[in-house]
Amino acid sequence: MTAADTRAADPPLPTPRTAEEPGPRPGGTPPRRRRGSTGARLPYLLIAPAIVAVAAVYAFPLVKTVIMSFQDMGRRELWTGDTPPWVGLDQFTNILGDAEFWQVTGRTVLFMAVCVVLTMGLGLLIALLMQRLSTWVRLLLTGALIAAWSMPLLVATSIFRWLSDSDYGLINTLVDQLPGVEFLGHNWFLDPWQGFSIVVALVVWGAIPFVVITLHAALTQVPKELTEAAQLDGAGAYTVYRYVTWPVIRPVFQMAATLSVIWDFNVFGQIFLLRGNKPEPEYETLGLYSFSKAFESTSFSQGTAIALITVLLLAGVAVYYVRQLMKTGEVE
Template sequence: METADPPRPAAAGPDPGTPGVRHRRAAGPRPRGTLRRAGRLTLPYLLIAPTVLALAAVLGYPLVDLVLLSFQDMTRKQLFSGTSPPWAGLGQYRTILSDGFFWNVVGRTALFTVVCVAATMALAMLVALLMRRVAPWVRMTMVGVLVAVWAMPIMVAASIFRWLSDADYGVVNWLLGLLPGLDFSKHNWFADPWEGFAVIACVVVWGAVPFAAVTLQAALSQVPPELEEAALVDGARGPQLFRHVTFPVIKPAFVLVTSLSAIWDFGVFNQIWLMRGGQPEKEYYLLGVYSFIESFAVNRYSTGAAIAVITVLLLLGGAVVYVRQILTMGEAE
């Protein structure tokens, strides 16, 4: 009787613990999850790289040249001959910072910015709350009107407000003259800088409200209705409901729009230049106008550059405050 051959044992593979196997594992392909994680980390930087490079090319060189010019003493002689201007060091900054008129312009600019930003945010919030209450077709109509106002060129808006406040044919003087006891015939709104800046502030706010209102309305649409309903059940009404329920949700958007409005209003130039016909008086100087006049009207190019550098530093200080607020709100959430 033949007996079957016993089954051969399966060939045993090498011990995983041997050094050779460990070496082959280390040299093998990286796990797919690691590659995906590395891609997620580098993708945001790759996406913003074109924008950063474009900004560096467009803004980097002029900013560096501006800073260098502020440390020199450029005159028309060097400008027309093409020779290098003499080095002045901190002389331009000493002259500016020791000038009382410069600090008057800084205070005027800060006050103008605060008034314009406060008026812009107050009106924009009211418009946004109104858009939340009206019917959808009315809301779309309001959005269209706001976008049209925002798209209006500054030159057109300034021309309209100059006509409205004209001393001879202005609609504002005519309407105020209809009120009993008031005589605004031939009233010049720009004879008094306070009244003139009130008109200029109206131009600035007119152009800034649409963007702020549309942004705040978009933020209000993200407020959960159940939160407000629960607050109403608990007895919250009107200002209490807005302060404790609605505003905390839209606070990041509110801070963003406020900061952007402050940066834009701090550097206002076009509105003042156009409203004063290209010849603003010293009482209407803000930092942007002051820098331009010193550079291209008085031909003190380095002085104007130094004023512009100080303006940029003040704006950077405001930007730092804005970034810190955003980071603080992000940590709180």
């Protein structure tokens, strides 16, 4: 056999593949196709219905609010459907120049600050306490918190109205048992400071379950190895919390506190229902003040302007909340 015959008997060499022509995998498995543009758009397609629903619910009212704040819409325009006259920035000028508006704003900020401090403080203490409870006690407490959280606002407000009732309220009955104190028949809402203490108790009671469950979930992510190492080095409970526990739960704490600021700044139903659907001017926060201007004074444009100012005041808080969410995502 010659050299030419030997070369003819050899099998042909495989043709080299290019990057655009992937060959079969070992074992005969067909090559996996690259994800096309449809796969890249899939997350946006899945979230599109939610975006459309949110836009349908919030977009039109928000646009209508902005338009009405630059008009002077009264009862006649509401009933006849005529286009209200345009007044430009007059509504905002009148509101910002009104001393009552700034008084209500200060009251709202103070009320919000007290509610947030109590909610976050008590929520953190209860969450830390849950770490030391046995499993069945912790489950029982979690069930009670969820039950309180799921209670409708109307039911919760009715309970607190009964607790603070001047004639049959449980609070007056218990306080009256103290030596030298006569509290039967005491009306808590004659003094706004005492009345707001009932409102604060109602708001904090309804907000604590969310904070406790959220912070307890964050506390479970604290590495036990770090805690045990700090304790072996002689660190006390406060030192362990400050340098080991707090850095882990701080992002969650900040997000919960930001949400509490937004929710407590917009409190409406608790005060409205506690005062029998007609709260006195001393109990008005920005939400109630806007409602009063729009429907009691029939100055709808002024009420929408106050609501728009409230949205702008909370815009900075919302931006901070979104930034915290983005930072948390980057860390994860």
